[in-house]
Amino acid sequence: MSLTRNAEATASRxxxxxxxxxxxxxxxxxxxxxxxxFAWLALQIAFGKPSDDGDQSGALRTxxxxxxxxxxxxTIAVGLLAMAIWQGLEAAVGHRAxxxxxxxxxxxxxxxxxxxxxxxxxxxxKVFKDASSNSADQQEALTGKxxxxxxxxxxxxxxxxxxxxxxxxxxxxxxxxxxxxxxxxGEMNAKTRQLTRRLGMAGYISKGxxxxxxxxxxxxxxxxxxxxxxxxxxxxxxxLREQAYGQLLLILVALGIAAFGVxxxxxxxxxxx
Numbered sequence: 001m002s003l004t005r006n007a008e009a010t011a012s013r014x015x016x017x018x019x020x021x022x023x024x025x026x027x028x029x030x031x032x033x034x035x036x037x038f039a040w041l042a043l044q045i046a047f048g049k050p051s052d053d054g055d056q057s058g059a060l061r062t063x064x065x066x067x068x069x070x071x072x073x074x075t076i077a078v079g080l081l082a083m084a085i086w087q088g089l090e091a092a093v094g095h096r097a098x099x100x101x102x103x104x105x106x107x108x109x110x111x112x113x114x115x116x117x118x119x120x121x122x123x124x125x126k127v128f129k130d131a132s133s134n135s136a137d138q139q140e141a142l143t144g145k146x147x148x149x150x151x152x153x154x155x156x157x158x159x160x161x162x163x164x165x166x167x168x169x170x171x172x173x174x175x176x177x178x179x180x181x182x183x184x185x186g187e188m189n190a191k192t193r194q195l196t197r198r199l200g201m202a203g204y205i206s207k208g209x210x211x212x213x214x215x216x217x218x219x220x221x222x223x224x225x226x227x228x229x230x231x232x233x234x235x236x237x238x239x240l241r242e243q244a245y246g247q248l249l250l251i252l253v254a255l256g257i258a259a260f261g262v263x264x265x266x267x268x269x270x271x272x273x
Contacts, residue, residue: 027079032264039258046250077124084117160218167212174204199263206256
C-alpha cells in the first residue's frame with residue numbers, strides 16, 4: 001500500500017511540474033497550428049486542387065517544408081510528448097475532484113488522449129527524420145496486410161467501428177460543451193467565454209464528423225475486402241467531397257477544423273493543466 005501511495009505521490013509531483021505545464025501549453029499551440037494547416041489541406045480538397053495527404057501528417061509535412069520548418073516540427077513533437085505525459089499522469093492518478101464513475105470516465109478519456117498525443121508526437125518525429133511516407137498509403141497497405149491474416153477483416157472492422165465511435169463521441173462532446181469543464185472559464189471575460197464555447201463546439205463536431213466517416217470507410221473496406229477505401233482522414237475528406245453538396249459540407253468541416261485550431265490556442269492559455 002505504501003509503495004502505491006509513494007508512486008501516486010511521485011506521479012502527482014510530476015504532474016504539478018511547472019516545466020511540464022509550460023511544455024504542455026506549448027503543445028497546445030503546436031496542435032493548433034497542425035489543425036489550421038489540416039483545415040487548409042481540407043479546403044484544397046474541397047476546391048479540387050491537388051494537395052498533400054489531407055490529414056494531420058500532411059499538415060506536419062507542410063510545416064517541415066518551410067524555412068526553419070523542421071525546427072518547428074521538433075518543437076511541436078516535444079510539446080505533444082509533454083501533453084501525452086500530462087494526460088498519462090491524469091489517467092493514472094488524476095481527476096481527484098471527481099468521484100465514482102465520473103472519475104473513471106475522465107481517466108479513461110485521459111488515457112485515450114495520451115494515445116492520440118503520442119501518435120502525433122511520433123508522426124512529427126518521423127516527419128522530422130524524413131521517415132514518413134504518405135500516411136494514407138501506409139494505412140491502406142497496413143489494412144491490406146491485416147486482411148490477409150486469419151480474422152484480419154474482423155479486426156479491421158473493429159478498428160473502424162472504434163474510430164466511428166470516437167467520432168460520434170467527439171460530436172456529442174462538442175454538442176454538450178463538455179470541454180468547458182476543463183477550462184478556466186472563471187478567468188475569461190464574457191466575450192472570450194462565448195468565443196471559446198463556439199470554437200470548441202464547431203471544432204469537436206467537425207473533427208468528430210471526419211473521424212466518424214473515416215471509421216465507416218474502414219468498416220466498408222473490411223466488408224468489401226477493399227483496402228483502397230481505408231485511407232484514413234484523407235479518404236474521408238475525399239468521400240465527403242464526392243457527395244451531393246459535398247463541396248459545401250467539406251468547406252464547413254474545414255472551417256470547423258480551423259475553429260478547433262484556434263480553440264487550441266485558447267486552451268494553451270485557459271486549459272487546466
